[in-house]
Amino acid sequence: MRPETEAELAETIKAASGPLRLRGGGTRAIGWSTGEVLETGGLSGIVLYEPGALTLVARAGTPLAEIEAALEAEGQRLPFEPMDHRGLLGTTGAPTVGGMAAANASGPRRVQAGACRDYMLGVRFVDGAGQILRNGGRVMKNVTGYDLVKLMAGSWGTLGVLTEVAFKVLPKPEAVASVLLDGLTQGAATDAMARALGSPFDISGAAHLPEGPEGAPLTLLRVEGFAESVAYRAGRLRDLFAGSAVRIETDPERNAALWRDIRDVAPFHTRAGDVWRISCKPSDGPELAARLGAEATLFDWGGGLIWALLPEGSDARARLGAFGGHATRVRGEGESPVFQPEPAPVAALSQGLRARFDPRGVLNPGLMA
Amino acid sequence: MQMPEPDTRVLSRKAQIVARLRAVLPDDAVIEDPAETRAYECDALTAYRCPPLCAVLPASTEEVSAVLTICHEEGVPVVPRGSGTSLAGGALPTADSVILGVARMNEVLETDYANRFIRVQTGRTNLSVSGAVEEEEFFYAPDPSSQLACAIAGNIAMNSGGAHCLKYGVTTNNLLGVTMVLMDGTVIELGGAHLDAGGLDLLGVVCGSEGQLGVVTEATLRILRKPEGARPVLMGFGSNEVAGECVSDIIKAGVLPVAIEFMDRPCIEACEAFAHAGYPDCEALLIVEVEGSEAEIAEQLGLILQIARRHDPVELREAQDADEAARIWLGRKSAFGAMGQINDYMCLDGTIPVSALPLVLRRIGEMSAEFGLGVANVFHAGDGNMHPLILFDANKPGDLELCERFGAEILKLCVEVGGCLTGEHGVGIEKRDLMTVQYGAADLEVQMAVKDVFDPEWLLNPAKVFPLDVSAARRVVAAE
Ligand SMILES: Cc1cc2nc3c(=O)[nH]c(=O)nc-3n(C[C@H](O)[C@H](O)[C@H](O)COP(=O)(O)OP(=O)(O)OC[C@H]3O[C@@H](n4cnc5c(N)ncnc54)[C@H](O)[C@@H]3O)c2cc1C
Numbered sequence: 001m002r003p004e005t006e007a008e009l010a011e012t013i014k015a016a017s018g019p020l021r022l023r024g025g026g027t028r029a030i031g032w033s034t035g036e037v038l039e040t041g042g043l044s045g046i047v048l049y050e051p052g053a054l055t056l057v058a059r060a061g062t063p064l065a066e067i068e069a070a071l072e073a074e075g076q077r078l079p080f081e082p083m084d085h086r087g088l089l090g091t092t093g094a095p096t097v098g099g100m101a102a103a104n105a106s107g108p109r110r111v112q113a114g115a116c117r118d119y120m121l122g123v124r125f126v127d128g129a130g131q132i133l134r135n136g137g138r139v140m141k142n143v144t145g146y147d148l149v150k151l152m153a154g155s156w157g158t159l160g161v162l163t164e165v166a167f168k169v170l171p172k173p174e175a176v177a178s179v180l181l182d183g184l185t186q187g188a189a190t191d192a193m194a195r196a197l198g199s200p201f202d203i204s205g206a207a208h209l210p211e212g213p214e215g216a217p218l219t220l221l222r223v224e225g226f227a228e229s230v231a232y233r234a235g236r237l238r239d240l241f242a243g244s245a246v247r248i249e250t251d252p253e254r255n256a257a258l259w260r261d262i263r264d265v266a267p268f269h270t271r272a273g274d275v276w277r278i279s280c281k282p283s284d285g286p287e288l289a290a291r292l293g294a295e296a297t298l299f300d301w302g303g304g305l306i307w308a309l310l311p312e313g314s315d316a317r318a319r320l321g322a323f324g325g326h327a328t329r330v331r332g333e334g335e336s337p338v339f340q341p342e343p344a345p346v347a348a349l350s351q352g353l354r355a356r357f358d359p360r361g362v363l364n365p366g367l368m369a
Numbered sequence: 370m371q372m373p374e375p376d377t378r379v380l381s382r383k384a385q386i387v388a389r390l391r392a393v394l395p396d397d398a399v400i401e402d403p404a405e406t407r408a409y410e411c412d413a414l415t416a417y418r419c420p421p422l423c424a425v426l427p428a429s430t431e432e433v434s435a436v437l438t439i440c441h442e443e444g445v446p447v448v449p450r451g452s453g454t455s456l457a458g459g460a461l462p463t464a465d466s467v468i469l470g471v472a473r474m475n476e477v478l479e480t481d482y483a484n485r486f487i488r489v490q491t492g493r494t495n496l497s498v499s500g501a502v503e504e505e506e507f508f509y510a511p512d513p514s515s516q517l518a519c520a521i522a523g524n525i526a527m528n529s530g531g532a533h534c535l536k537y538g539v540t541t542n543n544l545l546g547v548t549m550v551l552m553d554g555t556v557i558e559l560g561g562a563h564l565d566a567g568g569l570d571l572l573g574v575v576c577g578s579e580g581q582l583g584v585v586t587e588a589t590l591r592i593l594r595k596p597e598g599a600r601p602v603l604m605g606f607g608s609n610e611v612a613g614e615c616v617s618d619i620i621k622a623g624v625l626p627v628a629i630e631f632m633d634r635p636c637i638e639a640c641e642a643f644a645h646a647g648y649p650d651c652e653a654l655l656i657v658e659v660e661g662s663e664a665e666i667a668e669q670l671g672l673i674l675q676i677a678r679r680h681d682p683v684e685l686r687e688a689q690d691a692d693e694a695a696r697i698w699l700g701r702k703s704a705f706g707a708m709g710q711i712n713d714y715m716c717l718d719g720t721i722p723v724s725a726l727p728l729v730l731r732r733i734g735e736m737s738a739e740f741g742l743g744v745a746n747v748f749h750a751g752d753g754n755m756h757p758l759i760l761f762d763a764n765k766p767g768d769l770e771l772c773e774r775f776g777a778e779i780l781k782l783c784v785e786v787g788g789c790l791t792g793e794h795g796v797g798i799e800k801r802d803l804m805t806v807q808y809g810a811a812d813l814e815v816q817m818a819v820k821d822v823f824d825p826e827w828l829l830n831p832a833k834v835f836p837l838d839v840s841a842a843r844r845v846v847a848a849e
């Protein structure tokens with residue numbers, strides 16, 4: 001099924017007699033659901049783009065590449081650096097706006113700029129009863145009624161099918177530099193990232209690769225902005241870590257490649273095994289990594305995001321034990337749920353919302369459950 | 370403004386309800402004497418007042434839970450309250466409601482600089498959160514003008530903003546987690562020291578829900594290291610249009626100021642008369658502030674001034690020192706006080722797309738003439754959040770109603786041009802009946818469905834946010 005308009009989509013959902021499996025680009029195949037595939041690709045195109053107001057509104061099936069090209073032409077970008085899941089999941093196809101929003105996909109810049117949900121200004125969607133609904137708008141400040149935009153972000157198509165999303169966008173910076181620290185242990189890297197993120201130097205990425213491109217550990221701190229400012233802040237960071245092995249990478253292409261690889265967890269692409277994504281308090285990172293005993297790890301978000309490669313069928317949560325945060329199985333299959341189970345009273349609220357938004361349980365059933 | 374009739378079954382059981390509350394709270398934490406409940410009869414929307422059944426001031430999450438359990442069993446509506454600075458009537462009681470104030474819950478529970486968060490009880494004031502981390506050169510970014518008085522509780526409920534949210538975002542972008550008590554007394558945790566939700570983003574919907582989904586007792590807030598410095602520049606222009614174009618050009622150029630504030634002539638004149646800030650005689654004035662090291666500030670201001678010069682400014686004034694910086698901000702910061710000196714006023718809060726600024730200001734001017742009421746405009750221009758101040762005379766019969774009608778027309782205009790009714794103050798009772806201008810019946814229905822899930826009996830702050838006729842069926846069921 002591939003409706004061409006919002007109204008057609010609403011009719012399709014209304015008429016559905018069984019489960020529907022929502023599909024944007026088919027690239028973020030996380031979790032399992034049964035049912036007939038409902039594609040959003042027919043709902044495509046940029047509806048409005050006002051660079052001077054930093055706003056872009058697009059239909060949910062619009063390929064992200066189209067959005068990125070339009071923004072690029074005006075020297076702007078989506079600030080939250082959404083990851084591309086294709087390499088990690090071995091999927092093909094073109095990621096869509098709706099899939100990105102429904103996954104709340106955010107990359108390394110999350111620590112500074114915020115998540116996808118923080119840049120979503122408004123949504124239109126069709127709920128499980130086939131009603132066309134909207135929430136939020138296209139302005140940057142809006143507290144009119146409940147914020148269902150945040151609720152739809154990261155709901156993986158379980159509450160409704162997004163048809164249109166309004167984003168706040170930002171100018172692309174003039175320059176970028178990465179301060180590279182060589183050979184740090186996980187503990188030392190976590191401390192270094194905390195010091196950098198707690199400095200006034202506006203870090204837009206802080207990651208640690210226990211096995212860097214050359215095999216040895218590499219810690220990366222990114223600064224972006226006007227050229228002189230970037231040079232100044234990179235220099236101050238180098239001074240902050242005087243005594244460690246520090247290099248500064250200023251080449252735009254090499255920087256782009258370094259951070260793209262972190263964003264997309266490139267070191268895991270060619271390796272077999274399950275991939276888990278753990279969001280935690282950054283300083284808990286080294287301890288949690290030790291408990292995981294993973295075959296490989298990658299730390300982003302100053303250590304607050306751990307990517308872990310585990311043998312097929314492993315249950316990361318059993319290894320982690322109780323901790324503050326959540327773990328999602330991004331790749332692989334197993335007995336344990338894909339999404340972090342919630343404490344009973346919170347799970348009751350989530351299920352209650354799902355029952356209201358999708359009373360017949362037709363949208364991505366089984367997913368996030 | 371209409372409020373629902375109080376439930377007589379609750380009123381007649383007042384003694385029993387108060388006795389039950391006294392049994393779970395210290396003596397001085399239950400206030401029922403009419404002379405004392407007067408303190409809770411309104412918030413900063415003072416035109417509307419009503420003393421509550423009683424007020425309670427619990428000191429812990431457990432006490433909040435005990436209070437809500439009792440109110441739930443007794444079928445008593447509860448109105449949560451922080452510091453009572455809401456401009457929308459969010460904390461306005463009804464005669465049959467219990468005011469649940471969190472003012473006694475103002476402790477800092479944890480400060481963690483390595484992980485950049487602070488955990489506080491929500492009765493703590495906004496400014497004192499920044500105060501608690503100041504010695505390490507950190508701060509909490511959302512800075513409503515009321516920050517000396519308003520509590521984190523109200524900030525979360527209203528998703529409050531401030532002058533600096535152009536760069537740092539509003540409350541929801543800086544809130545990591547909450548401890549919240551549901552109406553039936555259940556205590557839940559949402560979020561924490563980690564980022565983003567593992568399941569549905571319930572925290573995102575709780576923020577801005579105006580005390581209708583639960584009582585928030587503790588909050589984990591993101592704190593940031595202070596920038597090395599900050600400096601404002603003041604620019605005067607010959608027309609609102611030109612100032613609006615300048616704002617748009619600055620944004621497009623890739624500079625991200627922390628604040629862009631806009632004042633029109635009536636506002637400039639009032640501030641001048643009141644604060645003597647030395648503002649130029651012009652039609653529109655912008656204050657733009659940037660942050661960073663000395664060199665970074667110079668670089669950004671250089672670019673901003675270059676853009677401003679293309680728009681024939683009447684005046685450009687760069688602060689040379691802290692004193693001058695303070696003087697540039699002086700007028701803006703005293704704007705509300707200044708207007709209050711000359712008149713009664715109603716402060717609106719609609720947001721518009723930045724590109725619609727000149728059109729909207731022109732239309733407001735025309736309407737001002739039609740209604741015969743003056744308007745001064747002061748607002749956060751970078752994000753289109755307008756604060757038109759409509760001047761009226763509270764002692765003149767009919768003037769408040771006229772002012773409210775005028776205000777409603779301005780807000781409708783905001784929606785018409787692609788904006789919204791409220792950018793940071795919230796709906797409360799003030800904009801409740803205008804919700805249908807922005808949202809269709811089904812859009813409101815799905816929002817109310819969220820409340821159904823969190824508070825099935827509709828006991829928490831029930832007469833707010835949704836037009837009374839729209840929520841009537843649900844509130845009737847609640848009262849039975
Ligand atoms: C080889 C293979 C076999 C698979 N077999 C199955 C199978 O049998 N059953 C099954 O359920 N899945 C299966 N999947 C996964 C399936 O492709 C996705 O889980 C699901 O269809 C999401 O589509 P996507 O990745 O194209 O979405 P993306 O566009 O990448 O979106 C990511 C998430 O957002 C949701 N989404 C996308 N667009 C919207 C929108 N506009 N509004 C709201 N939500 C949206 C999607 O449902 C998904 O949850 C398989 C994947 C692969 C690679």
Ligand SMILES: Cc1cc2nc3c(=O)[nH]c(=O)nc-3n(C[C@H](O)[C@H](O)[C@H](O)COP(=O)(O)OP(=O)(O)OC[C@H]3O[C@@H](n4cnc5c(N)ncnc54)[C@H](O)[C@@H]3O)c2cc1C
Pocket residue numbers: 412413448449450451452453454455456458459460471491512513514515518519520521522523524525526527528529530531532579580581583584585586705793794795830
């Ligand atoms: C002079 C002045 C300037 C202002 N400037 C700004 C500004 O720049 N930006 C801005 O955004 N706002 C501003 N405001 C509005 C107001 O200060 C904010 O809305 C503030 O967040 C309210 O906080 P409070 O603690 O006073 O909340 P209250 O007024 O006590 O309550 C506000 C709402 O929060 C709910 N609530 C309170 N406590 C809880 C709780 N524990 N759990 C759940 N819900 C709760 C209440 O039920 C009510 O709906 C201003 C107000 C004034 C008077």
